[in-house]
Amino acid sequence: MSATSISPQLLAINGGKPVRATLLPYGRQSLDEADIQAVVDVLRSDWLTTGPKVQEFEEAFALLVGAASAVSFSSGTAALHAAAFAAGLKAGDEAITTPMTFAATANCVLYQGATPVFADVSADTLNLDPEQITKRISAKTRAILPVDYAGHPADLRPILEVAKRSGLTVIEDACHALGAEYRGKRVGSLADMTVFSFHPVKHITTGEGGMVATNNAKFAETLRHFRNHGISTDARQRAGQWHYEMVLLGYNYRLPDVACALGLQQLQRLDVNLARRREIAAFYTTALRQIPGVVPPTVRSEVNPAWHLYPIRLDLEKLTVDRGQVFRALRAENIGVNVHYIPVHLHPYYQDRFGFRSGDYPVAEDAYERLLSLPMFHGMIRQDAEDVVAAVSKVCLAYSR
Numbered sequence: 406m407s408a409t410s411i412s413p414q415l416l417a418i419n420g421g422k423p424v425r426a427t428l429l430p431y432g433r434q435s436l437d438e439a440d441i442q443a444v445v446d447v448l449r450s451d452w453l454t455t456g457p458k459v460q461e462f463e464e465a466f467a468l469l470v471g472a473a474s475a476v477s478f479s480s481g482t483a484a485l486h487a488a489a490f491a492a493g494l495k496a497g498d499e500a501i502t503t504p505m506t507f508a509a510t511a512n513c514v515l516y517q518g519a520t521p522v523f524a525d526v527s528a529d530t531l532n533l534d535p536e537q538i539t540k541r542i543s544a545k546t547r548a549i550l551p552v553d554y555a556g557h558p559a560d561l562r563p564i565l566e567v568a569k570r571s572g573l574t575v576i577e578d579a580c581h582a583l584g585a586e587y588r589g590k591r592v593g594s595l596a597d598m599t600v601f602s603f604h605p606v607k608h609i610t611t612g613e614g615g616m617v618a619t620n621n622a623k624f625a626e627t628l629r630h631f632r633n634h635g636i637s638t639d640a641r642q643r644a645g646q647w648h649y650e651m652v653l654l655g656y657n658y659r660l661p662d663v664a665c666a667l668g669l670q671q672l673q674r675l676d677v678n679l680a681r682r683r684e685i686a687a688f689y690t691t692a693l694r695q696i697p698g699v700v701p702p703t704v705r706s707e708v709n710p711a712w713h714l715y716p717i718r719l720d721l722e723k724l725t726v727d728r729g730q731v732f733r734a735l736r737a738e739n740i741g742v743n744v745h746y747i748p749v750h751l752h753p754y755y756q757d758r759f760g761f762r763s764g765d766y767p768v769a770e771d772a773y774e775r776l777l778s779l780p781m782f783h784g785m786i787r788q789d790a791e792d793v794v795a796a797v798s799k800v801c802l803a804y805s806r
């Protein structure tokens with residue numbers, strides 16, 4: 406497919422015919438009959454909430470990411486909160502994270518009464534820049550929360566090294582990165598705790614749901630208590646069926662058996678889903694390189710990304726319009742583009758509470774002006790991907806200088 410050989414067409418936003426008749430979303434779940442049957446089987450069983458599927462799902466998940474333990478939660482956000490608790494974050498502490506993420510990454514620090522400290526990102530991957538982390542470490546720093554933006558693992562080796570030197574806990578937000586590899590190892594096996602999400606646009610889904618993977622037995626124990634009101638069942642095992650003890654202040658963050666049965670079934674297709682996403686990414690990258698004004702995402706040599714998102718950046722110097730206009734024009738072509746993310750420090754809550762301003766994190770902010778996430782989900786067919794490329798080509802050609 407040669408983008409440059411096409412002459413400009415009338416854009417749908419200007420009354421032309423859209424590339425697609427119906428909207429292609431940026432992400433969507435895929436469920437099959439086996440998934441539905443797995444849920445139905447649990448509905449017919451004795452268990453709706455914590456039953457045998459919880460442990461089965463956790464064990465299968467831990468094996469898959471190469472971690473000693475995995476603890477399930479009612480959402481990725483709950484999992485982040487629990488990890489922040491297990492890391493010992495409390496009032497007066499600081500945790501360093503990226504502004505280029507969903508608000509939940511920084512919010513979990515606030516839930517613990519601690520302060521999120523943002524560090525700017527690297528221009529190529531939009532992941533936390535290790536040099537910027539080093540500059541932000543203070544006597545109050547207790548944790549680092551890198552995010553595997555779009556499914557591209559963060560620069561983990563230098564991050565883990567600086568954490569070790571400074572005695573910090575690394576909580577990797579891998580909500581985009583289930584199945585991604587860093588230097589040949591799956592994320593989930595590398596950081597002190599790694600957090601995943603099973604929201605429907607992710608690589609596998611349980612509706613809502615999340616997981617923390619860890620090799621640290623103490624963290625795993627604390628995480629299990631925290632998601633169940635802080636209740637330890639050890640005493641019950643020692644003293645008889647009725648006795649239990651609350652050992653810390655926790656929450657009800659449990660992921661029910663119904664959801665775990667779905668997750669367990671979905672997990673079987675993770676490798677197929679990843680392969681499909683990688684295929685779509687490769688197709689996009691090859692096709693989009695030929696379109697003036699479009700910069701495909703960079704992949705570093707030491708990683709194999711999981712492609713939760715496919716975020717392009719617009720070379721605005723080559724276009725006559727801004728990102729907002731390209732966004733609206735693509736939506737009019739029925740391509741469900743999105744923007745990930747408005748940098749967290751620019752949200753009113755963060756600005757009002759901490760005094761952040763535009764210009765504080767220039768690399769993240771410059772990227773934000775140019776970012777557009779193209780549709781990316783494992784249920785996409787070849788025609789969907791071709792429609793996306795055709796629409797991006799049509800729009801960028803019409804707006805090229």
Ligand SMILES: Cc1ncc(COP(=O)(O)O)c(C=O)c1O
Pocket residue numbers: 480481482483485506507509510552578580581601602603604613614615
């Ligand atoms: C980077 C990141 N962290 C955390 C979350 C929160 O996950 P959940 O929606 O499962 O609560 C998301 C959600 O999409 C996310 O993208």
